[in-house]
Amino acid sequence: MKVTIDGVQVELPAGTSAIDAVFHAGQDVPFFCAHSYLSPVGACRMCLIESGSPRKNPDGTFVMEGEGDAATPKIFWFPKPMASCTMQATEGMHIRTAATSDVVAKAQAGMMEFTLLNHPLDCPTCDKGGACELQDRAFEYGYGASRFGFDRRHADKHYPLSDFVILDQERCIHCKRCVRYFEEVPGQEVLDFIERGGHTFIDTEEGGLPTGFQGNITDICPVGALLDNVARFRGRNWEYDHTPTTCTLCPAGCSITADARNGRLERVVARENRDVNEAWICDAGRFGHVFASEARLTKPLVRVNGELVETGWDEAIAAIRAGLGSHTPADLALFLHADSTLEEGAALEALAALTGTTSVDHWPRYPAEVLSNATLSDIATADAVVVLGADLGEEAPIVELRVLEMLRGGILPPEYAHGTAIADLRLVERPARKPEKLAVIGSASRLSANAGTFVEAANVDLLTLIRPDSEGARAALNLLNSAKSPVLILGADVLNGASAGAFATQLSDLVARTGAKVMAIPAAANSRGLSHLNLVPRSGGQGYAAVNHTRAAFISRLDPVATGQHLGGFTIVHDTHLTATAQAADVVLPAVTNYEKRGTTVNVEGRLLPLQQAALNAGEAVDLTRTLAAVAEALGLRTRIRGLKSAQALLQTRLGVDVTNLPEAGAIRPLGPVHTAPTGQPHRPQLWTERMTLRPDPWKATWVDRIESLVENKWELPMAGSGPQLTGGDD
Known part of the structure; x- marks a missing residue:
């Protein structure tokens, strides 16, 4: 259809909202309440436009104006400006924005004046300063001065909605984004407006917010009303170094921005990232980053007279050389965490080939690596989903959100020249969900409460569906058989007990019978990517579960001692923190976190995603690639993988993929066959929610504690002008 915006005609698909038509044409209109992944409600009334459309006569012809060849369809304009986010653009519609209409400009300035009527003037102390939509729009569309001299409304400031989300009620502009988010995305009706008029405020009836995805409301709040309590008062937006990267706390691979100062x-x-996490991340990914800057290892440690002492890299290499002096290079077992990058995995594989060791492993992993052929968008748009043996809230939370998206209709917003649609008119408030499209078999979880069919079972495998022996299992199988685009999601309970041969045969049979696509949740963030490299025990070698049987071991960011294992011979640990295993090691080499790496990871759907290096102070810590080059030097060997570029060149040779110029959203590429091996112990994925910690409040620690100390010790405060001395207590 053709729509004219400020005299410029554009082609748009049917169903486009007027606000998206304006942006598609390259024009601008202010908005606060609209959001790409939420229903349009027209609450803020800022996106006002003048609009008009042609009309037809009873005979179907357009009402014309003008004469002869100059005649054109007459445009009938609405008498007043309209909210563009809730209006659908139609064939022949004309739209005027503030760029060409004084009426619109005055109306938008008036709405901005009303929005600022009770808004506090605390921008200098607001965490949102410099990234506030209200600041930007007030500058662009406001009058520039207030006509109101009376005192503004006062409400609770720094009101905790939960431990991690703080509400400043005075700053709230009642856009309703947070309320709609909980209702429409995780499906939890916990926030709402309370009272009316100037007394309206946002709150919960029960108290607290559900853990899982609550932190997303701090992202979508257009002002500084909802704040991340972990990051609050840590810096201003322009003081941060913003690094676009990928979260590696679970296999979903959400796109994030790491802000360092x-x-x-x-x-x-x-x-x-429209294809992966849309605009959301889980609470563990948002609030679980404090460890990256706390109690880090910044220098190598070497055991001297039974104690670990700080030293330099040269001394650490000399200690490794001395410790391995009675061993051959093949005696050194190599173990790395499965959230390591592809480049690091390639470097470890190259060193294993150089030393000839047979004891190589990445952990955690499952005995059979199932390559998913379902994407996250496939789950969102499926007409049936069966979850078998998975607790998605712990294994891959964003997959859970995409399942919930499927239950509410699987509506994915379209994309225009300006990006994702700002107002998708197909989305509605409090959408009806269809639990009959979901079946969950396994342990009770957050998702099972949304399922039409739930079978609680401690032990599940593919035979549960192939030869169902309960009414619930038969209902799940019938759901797969009757659907046109079903998806089967497999989790840890199924994959832990899988064997490569029998499992593959059973899965192929089930897929052939039902036509379902499969998504198997890997054991760790990059388990799927590393499985394409030969990083499993070779003939006669030991796996990670038998680390205590190795004569010498190199362990990167794994902590076997914490899980009840003990170390065998000479041990080199490469880690970010002084873990239990590091405390028992002979040499400890400082590592960087995944926030500080450049490299590539592969998510649950097989999408290659780039990692970028955030500007963190890590001392002398280095990534695994350069650490392995130092270990090779200590062994008297020279590996050809000494940095990122050489590792990426090896990946090009090994896997046939170029990872040097991946788009920020990632790309799905075939990586070839996988390498599997039996595991010595089952692995239960658990999201790092224990890392969701709050930093101490620096203001409280500095002043409140001092005041309390004054009261307890009955110190006398000096009179004005009497100097800084206090009486009583210690200085």
Whole structure:
């Protein structure tokens, strides 16, 4: 259809909202309440436009104006400006924005004046300063001065909605984004407006917010009303170094922005990736980053007279050379964490080939690596989903959100020249969900409460569906058989007990019978990517589960001692923190976190995603690639993988993929066959929610504690002008 915006005609698909038509044409209109992944409600009334459309006569011809060849359809204009986010653009519609209409400009300035009527003037102390939509729009569309001299409304400030989300009620502009988010995305009706008029405020009836995805409301709040309590008061937006990267706390691979200041990771926010996490991340990914800047190892440690002492890299290499002096290079077992990058995996594989060791492993992993052929968008748009043996809230939370998206209709917003649609008119408030499209078999979880069919079972495998022996299992199988585009999601309970041969045969049979696509949740963030490299025990070698049987071991960011294992011979640990295993090691080499790496990871759907290096202060810590080059030097060997570029060149040779110029949203590429091996112990994925910690409040620690100390010790405060001395207590 053709729509004319400020005299410029554009082609648009049917169903486009007027606000998206304006942006598609390259014009601008202010808005606060609209959001790409939420229903349009027209609450803020800022996106006002003048609009008009042609009309037809009873005979179907357009009402014309003008004469002869100059005649054109007459445009009938609405008498007043209209909210463009809730209006659908139609064939022949004409739209005027503030760029060409004084009526619109005055109306928008008036709405901005009303919005600022009770808004506090605390921008200098607001965390949102410099990234506030209200600041930007007030500058662009406001009058520039207030005509109101009376005192503004006062309400609770720094009101905790939960431990991690703080509400400043005075700053709230009642856009309703947070309320709609909980209702429409995780499907939890916990926030709402309370009271009316100038007394309206946002709150919960029960108290607290559900853990899982609550932090997303701090991203979508257009003002400083909802704040991340972990990042609050840590810096201003322009003081942060913003690094677009990928979260590696689970296999979903959400796109995030890591914000660092003065070498510390202060904040993590969601970054839009339409194909993966849309605009959301889980609470663990948002609030679980404090560890990256706390109690880090920044220098190598060497055991001297039974104690670990700080030293330099040269001394650490000499200690490794001395410790391995009675061993051959083949005696050194190599173990790395499965959230390591593809480049690091390639470097480890190259060193294993150089030393000839047979004891190589990445952990955690499952006995059979199932390559998913379902994407996250496939799950969102499926007409049936069966979850078998998975607790998605712990294994891959964003997959859970995509399942919930499927239940509410699987509506994915379209994309225009300006990006994702700002107002998708197909989305509605409090959408009806269809639990009959979901079946969950396994342990009770957050998702099972949304399922039409739930079978609680401690032990599940593919035979549960292939030869169902309960009414619930038969209902799940019938759901797969009757659907046109079903998806089967497999989790840890199924994959832990899988064997490569029998499992593959059973899965192929089930897929052939039902036509379902499969998504198997890997054991760790890059388990799927590393499985394409030969990083499993070779003939006669030991796996990670038998680390205590190795004569010498190199362990990167794994902690076997914490899980009850003990170390065998000479041990080199490469880690970010002084773990239980590091405390028992002979040499400890400082590692960087995944927030500080450049490299590539592969998510649950097989999408290659780039990692970028945030500006964190890590001392002398280095990534695994350069650490392995140092270990090779200590062994008297020279590996050809000494940095990122050489590792990426090896990946080009090994897997046939070029990872040097991946788009920020990633790309799905075939990586060839996988390498599997039996595991010595089952693995239960658990999201790092224990890392969701709050930093001490620096203001409280500095002043409140001092005041309390004054009261307890009955110190006398000096009179004005009497000098800084206090009486009583210690200085």
